[in-house]
Amino acid sequence: MPRAIGTKRAILDAALELAATRGITGTTMDDVAELAGVAKGSLYYNFSSKDNLFEALLQEGVGALADSLREARAGLHGRAALEALITVLLDRIEANAGLAKLMAAEIFRTDRAWQKTLFALRHDALAVFAEAIAEAKPATAAAGTSGLMASSVFGAVLMAGLEWLVFEPNRHRDEVSAAILESLSGGLLA
Amino acid sequence: MPRAIGTKRAILDAALELAATRGITGTTMDDVAELAGVAKGSLYYNFSSKDNLFEALLQEGVGALADSLREARAGLHGRAALEALITVLLDRIEANAGLAKLMAAEIFRTDRAWQKTLFALRHDALAVFAEAIAEAKPATAAAGTSGLMASSVFGAVLMAGLEWLVFEPNRHRDEVSAAILESLSGGLLA
Numbered sequence: 001m002p003r004a005i006g007t008k009r010a011i012l013d014a015a016l017e018l019a020a021t022r023g024i025t026g027t028t029m030d031d032v033a034e035l036a037g038v039a040k041g042s043l044y045y046n047f048s049s050k051d052n053l054f055e056a057l058l059q060e061g062v063g064a065l066a067d068s069l070r071e072a073r074a075g076l077h078g079r080a081a082l083e084a085l086i087t088v089l090l091d092r093i094e095a096n097a098g099l100a101k102l103m104a105a106e107i108f109r110t111d112r113a114w115q116k117t118l119f120a121l122r123h124d125a126l127a128v129f130a131e132a133i134a135e136a137k138p139a140t141a142a143a144g145t146s147g148l149m150a151s152s153v154f155g156a157v158l159m160a161g162l163e164w165l166v167f168e169p170n171r172h173r174d175e176v177s178a179a180i181l182e183s184l185s186g187g188l189l190a
Numbered sequence: 191m192p193r194a195i196g197t198k199r200a201i202l203d204a205a206l207e208l209a210a211t212r213g214i215t216g217t218t219m220d221d222v223a224e225l226a227g228v229a230k231g232s233l234y235y236n237f238s239s240k241d242n243l244f245e246a247l248l249q250e251g252v253g254a255l256a257d258s259l260r261e262a263r264a265g266l267h268g269r270a271a272l273e274a275l276i277t278v279l280l281d282r283i284e285a286n287a288g289l290a291k292l293m294a295a296e297i298f299r300t301d302r303a304w305q306k307t308l309f310a311l312r313h314d315a316l317a318v319f320a321e322a323i324a325e326a327k328p329a330t331a332a333a334g335t336s337g338l339m340a341s342s343v344f345g346a347v348l349m350a351g352l353e354w355l356v357f358e359p360n361r362h363r364d365e366v367s368a369a370i371l372e373s374l375s376g377g378l379l380a
Binding site (some may be wrong): 021022023025026099104105106108109110111113135140143145147148149150152153154155156157158159160162164166168171175176178179180182183184185186188 | 211212213215216228243273291294295296298299300308326327330333335337338339341342343344345346347348349350353354356358361366369370372373375376377
């Protein structure tokens with residue numbers, strides 16, 4: 001890839017790796033430059049500030065997640081749509097556990113410079129679930145609670161997915177996916 | 191209350207209020223002393239370090255949550271036990287949104303000084319769900335996936351509960367509770 005793009009990529013990857021472990025507040029621009037192997041000048045040439053860097057990182061990550069969810073749902077309805085969304089969300093969490101940890105830590109923060117961007121992105125990603133739920137359950141849409149149900153389903157997949165990757169990494173992903181689907185399938189509340 | 195206990199309480203409350211907004215890394219001992227209205231000497235007399243303070247805070251908060259969950263489940267079985275656990279967890283999130291935000295941000299961090307304490311507490315709280323699930327679904331227990339299902343249910347309640355408190359605070363709690371139960375009742379996957 002062209003060198004400028006390679007530098008940007010290296011910076012974003014380093015920033016994510018550091019923040020997934022230490023949190024964003026615990027990550028400094030010096031740490032990012034060092035891990036990315038770029039000079040401070042080059043770091044600031046690409047991202048004018050730490051806020052700017054993490055806004056770009058979340059924009060890229062959550063934006064890609066929302067795109068994957070939209071693609072997964074296309075042409076599907078009812079249970080098939082929901083199952084496809086759950087599967088793709090779990091795939092994305094597995095492929096990028098660092099981003100998933102960061103999302104879990106950031107989505108309810110209300111003090112960040114990039115708050116508006118993150119709210120919009122979060123809404124985009126949840127909206128794909130909410131639309132599938134509203135379509136499958138018109139009564140839910142009428143009551144205006146498809147957004148809450150979307151959060152509930154999203155939270156179930158996010159927490160079980162991170163539980164798997166952080167605490168039970170040797171488990172097969174099919175078991176994880178089956179456990180999530182079973183917890184949402186009503187068997188527990190039968 | 192005796193003055194020493196009053197001071198400790200004021201410190202813990204101030205620390206939680208600050209960290210719920212800024213995160214733990216973004217909260218300094220100076221900020222805590224100022225908001226609690228205590229001298230730095232008194233702060234350090236009560237908690238020898240910031241790590242020690244936040245370990246105590248999480249220990250108290252997550253410990254109380256695990257106790258409430260155990261009490262709620264006592265004597266109940268099957269759907270009644272699960273519903274009681276979900277209701278009590280939502281109650282605790284409503285009563286202490288700051289702690290819930292902090293838990294969401296901290297439970298997958300692996301770099302904290304108080305990591306072992308938090309892992310043990312997290313396990314305690316989830317175990318109450320896992321036991322109720324294993325009892326209701328012996329096949330799940332045999333497959334060893336009651337922990338994953340417990341995470342899934344816990345994540346659903348935590349994320350929908352915070353969605354409510356942070357983004358849809360005017361909604362009635364019965365609507366929130368009904369949306370969570372519906373999302374776990376299989377209607378979406380019918």
